[in-house]
Amino acid sequence: MRKLFINIKTLVVGTNNRLAPLRGHDLGQLTLISNAWLYCENGLIHSYGSDNTFKTINADATIDCNGQFIFPAFIDSHTHIVFAATREGEFVDRIHGLSYEEIASRGGGILNSAKRLQKCTENQLFDDAYERALQQIRQGTGALEIKSGYGLTVVDEMKMLRVIARLKEALPIPIKSTFLGAHAFPVEFNQNHEGYIQCILNEMLPNIAAEKLADYIDVFCDKGFFSPLETSRILDTGAKLGLKPKIHGNELGITGGVQVAVEHKAISVDHLEEVGEEEIALLAKSSTIATVLPGTSFFLGIPYAPARRLVDAGAALAIASDFNPGSSPNGRMSFLVSLACIKMKLTPEEAINATTFNAACALELQHETGAIYPGNKANFILSKPISSLAVIPYRFGEDMIESVYINGNRFDA
Numbered sequence: 001m002r003k004l005f006i007n008i009k010t011l012v013v014g015t016n017n018r019l020a021p022l023r024g025h026d027l028g029q030l031t032l033i034s035n036a037w038l039y040c041e042n043g044l045i046h047s048y049g050s051d052n053t054f055k056t057i058n059a060d061a062t063i064d065c066n067g068q069f070i071f072p073a074f075i076d077s078h079t080h081i082v083f084a085a086t087r088e089g090e091f092v093d094r095i096h097g098l099s100y101e102e103i104a105s106r107g108g109g110i111l112n113s114a115k116r117l118q119k120c121t122e123n124q125l126f127d128d129a130y131e132r133a134l135q136q137i138r139q140g141t142g143a144l145e146i147k148s149g150y151g152l153t154v155v156d157e158m159k160m161l162r163v164i165a166r167l168k169e170a171l172p173i174p175i176k177s178t179f180l181g182a183h184a185f186p187v188e189f190n191q192n193h194e195g196y197i198q199c200i201l202n203e204m205l206p207n208i209a210a211e212k213l214a215d216y217i218d219v220f221c222d223k224g225f226f227s228p229l230e231t232s233r234i235l236d237t238g239a240k241l242g243l244k245p246k247i248h249g250n251e252l253g254i255t256g257g258v259q260v261a262v263e264h265k266a267i268s269v270d271h272l273e274e275v276g277e278e279e280i281a282l283l284a285k286s287s288t289i290a291t292v293l294p295g296t297s298f299f300l301g302i303p304y305a306p307a308r309r310l311v312d313a314g315a316a317l318a319i320a321s322d323f324n325p326g327s328s329p330n331g332r333m334s335f336l337v338s339l340a341c342i343k344m345k346l347t348p349e350e351a352i353n354a355t356t357f358n359a360a361c362a363l364e365l366q367h368e369t370g371a372i373y374p375g376n377k378a379n380f381i382l383s384k385p386i387s388s389l390a391v392i393p394y395r396f397g398e399d400m401i402e403s404v405y406i407n408g409n410r411f412d413a
């Protein structure tokens with residue numbers, strides 16, 4: 001199918017860089033084309049240009065985008081959308097003054113999600129996660145990462161990863177799967193952390209690798225969860241089985257998450273609400289992408305990661321949703337762009353690059369998506385008629401999206 005989009009008020013190309021995440025000044029640079037056209041063939045971006053230079057193109061369908069913008073689809077590089085139940089009870093507990101850690105210590109939080117997930121069938125989990133993913137695509141997300149980590153037993157972690165494998169088959173967007181068995185210590189291992197680590201190393205990881213169920217490995221390296229040493233051992237075994245790390249670090253304290261991520265050449269270290277100058281300097285020198293999750297800070301009322309300082313220091317920054325039932329029950333990326341601008345003082349251009357191209361780099365997908373580039377998947381957002389790029393974050397909480405195209409097709413599911 002050959003599709004031509006004409007009269008695009010502004011085509012947000014993104015970046016022409018296809019290799020490495022954008023840093024520093026480059027993060028604020030977006031290539032924009034006014035009065036543009038875009039031509040897609042067989043689900044891929046073929047070419048684009050300005051004014052009437054498309055006249056020789058013979059398309060099967062022509063779409064008039066009068067006054068509208070086209071943006072690359074968002075990439076959500078950090079989600080936990082396979083879960084059994086929402087946790088609005090804990091939300092109310094927090095309103096009454098309990099902290100996230102207090103809720104966790106009472107058997108709430110991740111352990112609550114695990115208890116419920118263990119009772120859930122694979123089909124139930126799939127159906128619910130599939131609906132969440134569809135909703136995310138409708139809101140403009142064109143690629144996703146999904147983690148396990150609410151199973152916390154061999155059987156249930158495998159169950160989650162099989163659900164993610166089915167989502168990869170069923171959905172029209174690229175999906176990466178991350179094994180997060182080290183998300184929390186199950187209650188029965190409360191006094192025996194070593195026992196659970198042995199279970200991850202000797203039972204979960206070999207089985208997952210044998211069935212090729214994960215692309216990445218993750219550990220919640222933080223205060224009250226896994227120590228840097230425990231994290232290191234799990235990542236070492238993962239590396240031997242071909243799993244690259246993407247880790248949770250520095251959400252609850254400065255406890256060495258960034259250091260262990262950089263040392264293990266993690267693709268990304270995610271959260272970073274609690275970092276100091278040392279961590280920022282380390283990330284600036286490393287290839288590890290600093291992924292910040294402003295939806296979690298908004299929802300939990302915890303500090304925002306210092307995204308502005310990370311960018312100014314030269315770190316590669318991505319923004320993701322952390323969509324999960326406990327600390328960020330929402331995957332709307334356009335709201336995160338607003339939060340990034342309002343709370344983190346990023347410019348709209350920086351926030352868009354951090355939710356598209358840099359986020360694609362955090363999933364090693366920069367060669368197929370994350371920008372409007374010939375040969376990339378034709379995954380993009382057609383906005384409502386807007387006057388400028390800044391309207392997207394300015395009209396916070398409102399979808400300025402008219403339609404989403406995935407592989408060149410208008411997404412109607």
Ligand SMILES: [Zn+2]
Pocket residue numbers: 078079080248322324
């Ligand atoms: Zn997370």
